[in-house]
Amino acid sequence: DQQVKQNSPSLSVQEGRISILNCDYTNSMFDYFLWYKKYPAEGPTFLISISSIKDKNEDGRFTVFLNKSAKHLSLHIVPSQPGDSAVYFCAASENSNTGKLIFGQGTTLQVKP
Protein backbone atom coordinates (compact mmCIF):
# COMPACT_ATOMS: atom_id res chain seq x y z
CA ASP A 1 0.00 0.00 0.00
CA GLN A 2 1.50 3.28 -1.12
CA GLN A 3 1.46 5.66 1.84
CA VAL A 4 2.85 8.59 -0.14
CA LYS A 5 1.57 9.18 -3.65
CA GLN A 6 2.56 11.54 -6.41
CA ASN A 7 -0.14 11.01 -9.00
CA SER A 8 1.42 13.11 -11.75
CA PRO A 9 4.43 11.36 -13.31
CA SER A 10 5.39 14.48 -15.24
CA LEU A 11 4.79 18.21 -15.47
CA SER A 12 5.85 20.72 -18.12
CA VAL A 13 5.82 24.48 -17.53
CA GLN A 14 7.16 27.57 -19.25
CA GLU A 15 10.14 29.40 -17.79
CA GLY A 16 8.99 32.19 -15.47
CA ARG A 17 5.66 30.56 -14.68
CA ILE A 18 4.67 28.74 -11.51
CA SER A 19 5.27 24.99 -11.09
CA ILE A 20 2.98 23.17 -8.69
CA LEU A 21 3.86 19.63 -7.68
CA ASN A 22 1.38 17.66 -5.64
CA CYS A 23 1.62 14.86 -3.11
CA ASP A 24 -0.99 12.90 -1.15
CA TYR A 25 -0.50 10.71 1.87
CA THR A 26 -2.56 8.27 3.88
CA ASN A 27 -0.81 7.99 7.25
CA SER A 28 -2.03 10.65 9.69
CA MET A 29 0.92 9.85 11.98
CA PHE A 30 3.47 11.36 9.60
CA ASP A 31 5.09 14.25 11.46
CA TYR A 32 7.46 15.73 8.88
CA PHE A 33 7.28 16.15 5.14
CA LEU A 34 10.14 16.82 2.79
CA TRP A 35 10.79 17.48 -0.88
CA TYR A 36 13.88 16.18 -2.60
CA LYS A 37 15.15 17.01 -6.07
CA LYS A 38 17.04 14.52 -8.20
CA TYR A 39 19.09 15.02 -11.34
CA PRO A 40 20.00 12.01 -13.53
CA ALA A 41 22.88 9.90 -12.22
CA GLU A 42 22.95 11.83 -8.94
CA GLY A 43 21.52 11.18 -5.51
CA PRO A 44 18.49 13.15 -4.31
CA THR A 45 19.22 16.51 -2.70
CA PHE A 46 17.11 18.06 0.02
CA LEU A 47 15.01 21.01 -1.08
CA ILE A 48 12.55 22.05 1.61
CA SER A 49 10.59 20.55 4.48
CA ILE A 50 7.60 21.25 6.68
CA SER A 51 6.54 20.06 10.10
CA SER A 52 3.05 18.66 10.49
CA ILE A 53 2.23 21.46 12.93
CA LYS A 54 2.63 24.08 10.21
CA ASP A 55 0.73 24.75 7.01
CA LYS A 56 3.32 26.68 5.03
CA ASN A 57 7.07 26.96 4.72
CA GLU A 58 8.86 29.23 2.30
CA ASP A 59 12.46 29.32 1.13
CA GLY A 60 13.22 31.67 -1.71
CA ARG A 61 11.43 30.51 -4.84
CA PHE A 62 10.18 27.36 -3.12
CA THR A 63 7.09 27.14 -0.92
CA VAL A 64 5.55 24.02 0.54
CA PHE A 65 1.92 23.96 1.62
CA LEU A 66 0.43 21.34 3.92
CA ASN A 67 -3.28 20.59 4.18
CA LYS A 68 -3.59 18.05 6.99
CA SER A 69 -7.34 17.61 6.73
CA ALA A 70 -6.96 16.64 3.08
CA LYS A 71 -3.68 14.76 3.69
CA HIS A 72 -2.19 16.75 0.85
CA LEU A 73 0.93 18.80 0.32
CA SER A 74 2.20 20.76 -2.60
CA LEU A 75 5.45 22.36 -3.69
CA HIS A 76 5.27 25.68 -5.50
CA ILE A 77 8.22 26.95 -7.51
CA VAL A 78 7.97 30.51 -8.71
CA PRO A 79 9.35 31.69 -10.99
CA SER A 80 10.35 28.38 -12.59
CA GLN A 81 13.77 28.20 -14.23
CA PRO A 82 15.20 25.69 -16.73
CA GLY A 83 17.66 24.53 -14.06
CA ASP A 84 14.69 23.37 -11.99
CA SER A 85 14.11 20.56 -14.51
CA ALA A 86 14.56 17.38 -12.46
CA VAL A 87 12.63 14.64 -10.70
CA TYR A 88 10.95 15.83 -7.50
CA PHE A 89 10.22 13.37 -4.71
CA CYS A 90 7.83 13.96 -1.87
CA ALA A 91 8.78 12.15 1.35
CA ALA A 92 7.30 11.75 4.80
CA SER A 93 8.83 10.87 8.13
CA GLU A 94 7.04 7.97 9.75
CA ASN A 95 9.03 7.75 12.96
CA SER A 96 10.78 10.71 14.49
CA ASN A 97 13.09 8.37 16.41
CA THR A 98 14.68 6.96 13.27
CA GLY A 99 14.15 9.55 10.57
CA LYS A 100 13.09 6.79 8.19
CA LEU A 101 11.53 8.35 5.10
CA ILE A 102 8.66 7.09 2.96
CA PHE A 103 8.94 8.38 -0.60
CA GLY A 104 6.46 8.99 -3.38
CA GLN A 105 7.12 7.81 -6.92
CA GLY A 106 8.40 11.16 -8.10
CA THR A 107 7.28 13.80 -10.61
CA THR A 108 9.49 14.77 -13.52
CA LEU A 109 9.41 18.54 -14.00
CA GLN A 110 10.45 20.06 -17.30
CA VAL A 111 10.82 23.83 -17.46
CA LYS A 112 10.93 25.05 -21.04
CA PRO A 113 12.92 28.18 -21.94
Add this chain to the structure above:
Amino acid sequence: GAGVSQSPSNKVTEKGKDVELRCDPISGHTALYWYRQSLGQGLEFLIYFQGNSAPDKSGLPSDRFSAERTGGSVSTLTIQRTQQEDSAVYLCASSLRTSGSGTQYFGPGTRLLVL
Protein backbone atom coordinates in the same frame (compact mmCIF):
# COMPACT_ATOMS: atom_id res chain seq x y z
CA GLY B 1 33.83 18.84 2.79
CA ALA B 2 33.24 15.43 1.27
CA GLY B 3 29.72 14.23 0.78
CA VAL B 4 28.38 10.70 0.93
CA SER B 5 30.27 8.39 -1.40
CA GLN B 6 29.27 5.00 -2.71
CA SER B 7 31.12 2.30 -4.56
CA PRO B 8 31.00 0.84 -7.07
CA SER B 9 29.01 3.33 -9.11
CA ASN B 10 27.86 0.55 -11.41
CA LYS B 11 27.77 -3.21 -10.95
CA VAL B 12 26.74 -5.88 -13.43
CA THR B 13 26.50 -9.39 -12.06
CA GLU B 14 25.09 -12.74 -12.98
CA LYS B 15 22.05 -14.20 -11.29
CA GLY B 16 23.07 -16.22 -8.26
CA LYS B 17 26.25 -14.29 -7.49
CA ASP B 18 26.80 -12.30 -4.28
CA VAL B 19 27.45 -8.54 -4.38
CA GLU B 20 28.72 -6.03 -1.85
CA LEU B 21 27.86 -2.36 -2.01
CA ARG B 22 29.78 0.18 0.03
CA CYS B 23 28.77 3.49 1.56
CA ASP B 24 31.03 6.12 3.13
CA PRO B 25 28.85 8.60 5.06
CA ILE B 26 29.67 12.20 5.89
CA SER B 27 32.14 12.30 8.75
CA GLY B 28 30.38 12.71 12.08
CA HIS B 29 26.97 11.59 10.85
CA THR B 30 25.69 8.94 13.25
CA ALA B 31 22.63 7.94 11.26
CA LEU B 32 22.95 5.98 8.03
CA TYR B 33 20.19 4.77 5.74
CA TRP B 34 19.99 2.45 2.75
CA TYR B 35 17.24 2.88 0.15
CA ARG B 36 16.73 1.42 -3.28
CA GLN B 37 15.01 2.79 -6.34
CA SER B 38 13.65 0.35 -8.89
CA LEU B 39 12.91 1.55 -12.40
CA GLY B 40 10.07 4.09 -12.43
CA GLN B 41 9.54 3.82 -8.68
CA GLY B 42 10.20 5.99 -5.68
CA LEU B 43 12.85 5.31 -3.10
CA GLU B 44 12.16 2.30 -0.90
CA PHE B 45 13.60 2.19 2.63
CA LEU B 46 15.78 -0.82 3.38
CA ILE B 47 17.62 -0.37 6.69
CA TYR B 48 18.68 2.27 9.20
CA PHE B 49 21.80 2.40 11.36
CA GLN B 50 22.36 4.44 14.49
CA GLY B 51 26.08 4.11 15.10
CA ASN B 52 26.90 0.46 14.46
CA SER B 53 23.52 -0.95 15.40
CA ALA B 54 20.53 -1.37 13.12
CA PRO B 55 17.33 -0.62 15.07
CA ASP B 56 15.20 -0.83 11.93
CA LYS B 57 15.74 -3.52 9.31
CA SER B 58 12.11 -3.63 8.32
CA GLY B 59 12.69 -2.74 4.68
CA LEU B 60 15.07 -5.57 3.80
CA PRO B 61 13.16 -7.56 1.13
CA SER B 62 14.44 -11.02 2.09
CA ASP B 63 17.07 -12.83 4.11
CA ARG B 64 19.36 -12.62 1.09
CA PHE B 65 19.90 -8.97 2.05
CA SER B 66 22.12 -7.98 4.96
CA ALA B 67 24.03 -4.89 6.02
CA GLU B 68 26.61 -3.94 8.56
CA ARG B 69 28.30 -0.81 9.73
CA THR B 70 31.70 -0.68 11.38
CA GLY B 71 33.35 2.03 13.43
CA GLY B 72 30.23 4.13 13.18
CA SER B 73 31.28 4.99 9.66
CA VAL B 74 31.46 2.77 6.56
CA SER B 75 28.50 0.53 5.78
CA THR B 76 28.28 -2.48 3.48
CA LEU B 77 25.07 -3.82 1.97
CA THR B 78 25.39 -7.44 0.87
CA ILE B 79 23.02 -9.22 -1.47
CA GLN B 80 23.48 -12.98 -1.64
CA ARG B 81 22.37 -15.14 -4.56
CA THR B 82 21.24 -12.14 -6.55
CA GLN B 83 18.01 -12.29 -8.55
CA GLN B 84 16.97 -10.22 -11.55
CA GLU B 85 14.39 -8.37 -9.42
CA ASP B 86 17.28 -7.06 -7.30
CA SER B 87 18.27 -4.80 -10.22
CA ALA B 88 17.89 -1.23 -8.98
CA VAL B 89 19.79 1.84 -7.85
CA TYR B 90 20.90 1.41 -4.26
CA LEU B 91 21.20 4.72 -2.42
CA CYS B 92 22.86 5.46 0.86
CA ALA B 93 22.14 8.53 2.97
CA SER B 94 23.55 9.89 6.21
CA SER B 95 22.22 12.35 8.71
CA LEU B 96 23.56 14.22 11.71
CA ARG B 97 20.55 13.34 13.81
CA THR B 98 17.82 10.79 13.70
CA SER B 99 14.61 12.69 13.38
CA GLY B 100 12.27 13.64 10.61
CA SER B 101 13.76 17.10 10.65
CA GLY B 102 17.29 15.79 10.23
CA THR B 103 18.27 16.34 6.64
CA GLN B 104 19.45 13.17 4.92
CA TYR B 105 22.32 13.62 2.50
CA PHE B 106 22.38 11.08 -0.28
CA GLY B 107 25.23 9.52 -2.18
CA PRO B 108 25.12 9.11 -5.97
CA GLY B 109 24.01 5.51 -5.70
CA THR B 110 25.16 2.15 -7.03
CA ARG B 111 23.39 0.96 -10.17
CA LEU B 112 23.05 -2.80 -9.91
CA LEU B 113 22.10 -4.90 -12.90
CA VAL B 114 21.54 -8.62 -12.43
CA LEU B 115 21.61 -10.56 -15.68
